Amino acid sequence: MSLTSSTVRASWARIDAWLRTHAPASARLLAPPANPDEVERVQVEMAVRFPEDLLESLGCHDGLVSWANILPEQPPIPLAEIVSFWRMSVEIAGDDPDLCEPHEEGGEPWWHPQWIPWAQSDGDSQVIDMREGPQQGRVGSAAHDETASFADGWPSLSAYLNDVADVLDHGGTVGPWAPFLTTDGELWWSSEGETELNGLSLAPAPTSQGG
Numbered sequence: 001m002s003l004t005s006s007t008v009r010a011s012w013a014r015i016d017a018w019l020r021t022h023a024p025a026s027a028r029l030l031a032p033p034a035n036p037d038e039v040e041r042v043q044v045e046m047a048v049r050f051p052e053d054l055l056e057s058l059g060c061h062d063g064l065v066s067w068a069n070i071l072p073e074q075p076p077i078p079l080a081e082i083v084s085f086w087r088m089s090v091e092i093a094g095d096d097p098d099l100c101e102p103h104e105e106g107g108e109p110w111w112h113p114q115w116i117p118w119a120q121s122d123g124d125s126q127v128i129d130m131r132e133g134p135q136q137g138r139v140g141s142a143a144h145d146e147t148a149s150f151a152d153g154w155p156s157l158s159a160y161l162n163d164v165a166d167v168l169d170h171g172g173t174v175g176p177w178a179p180f181l182t183t184d185g186e187l188w189w190s191s192e193g194e195t196e197l198n199g200l201s202l203a204p205a206p207t208s209q210g211g
Contacts, residue, residue: 006162006165007056007158008053008056008057008060008157008158008161009056009059009060010165011158011161011162011164011165012057012060012061012161012165013060014165014168014169014208015161015164015165015168016030016060017208018165018168018169018208019070019187021208022181022187022205022206023181023185023186023187023205024185025184025185025186026068026070026186026187028065029064029065029066029068029070030061030064030065030070031061031062031063031064031065031078032061032062033058033059033060033061033062034058034059034062034078034079035062035079038079039055039058039079042079042082042083045083045087046083046086046113046116047113048113048114048116048130049130050116050128050130051128051130051136051137051156051157053137053156053157053158053161054116054118054128054157056158057076057118057157057161058079061076062078062079063075063076063077063078063079063081063082064076064077064078067121068186068187069186069187069188069189070187071119071164071189072164072174072175072177072179072189073119073126073141073160073175073177074119074120074121074124074125074126075119075120075121076118076119077117077118077119077120081120082116082117082118085117085120085125086113086115086116086117089111089115089117089125089142090111090113092111093109093110093111093112093113098110099111100112102147103147107147108140108147108148108149108150109147109148110142110146110147110148111142111148112129112131112148114129114130114131115127115128115129115130115142115148116128116130117142118157122144123143123144123145124141124142124143124144125141125142126139126140126141126142127139127140127141127142127148128157129150135150135155137155137156137157138150138153138154138155138156139153139154139155139156139157139159139160140152140153141153152175160174167179168205168207168208169207169208170207170208171207173192174189176191176192177189177190177191177192178190178191178192178193178194178204178205179204179205180194180197180202180203180204180205181202181203181204181205181206182197182200182202183200183201187205188202190202
């Protein structure tokens with residue numbers, strides 16, 4: 001549960017501040033804000049209006065300049081990759097019922113055109129669900145080899161980023177993920193209790209309060 005509640009811009013400010021202090025190499029990988037005209041163009045192509053918290057996030061960072069394990073789930077991607085991954089997924093799903101329809105009652109399909117893949121790595125994405133209904137804006141996972149799931153997700157991107165900022169500030173985990181520092185001084189999220197990465201040591205990440 002979040003210790004605080006804040007806007008996406010405030011959450012990113014907290015994450016940025018932690019990175020600058022404790023993992024400056026990771027901080028340098030955050031991209032500058034997205035171009036508002038490009039944001040509008042992508043929404044038109046996808047025929048999906050982005051939620052306010054995603055617009056606010058893109059106003060802070062247009063993804064990363066290169067891959068990094070900066071967030072607990074998938075790394076945020078720039079607009080150009082959002083639309084290209086969305087386009088690819090829509091084309092693959094097509095009208096194939098095995099991909100575009102749920103396999104069981106109450107389940108999710110492999111892909112839906114009203115999902116926004118705001119974060120992605122190796123074909124697995126963290127999506128924002130913009131289908132109409134009371135759960136619009138929730139965040140879940142769409143794997144490349146199985147149907148999507150929102151069961152272990154967040155009610156919004158704002159809630160997810162706020163949880164990340166809280167853990168960096170105060171300690172704890174975001175779902176099953178805990179923050180660490182690599183021997184290169186980069187932020188790395190892994191299972192709680194991990195001690196090494198590729199044979200090199202992982203150190204528990206310090207909190208903003210120095211814990």
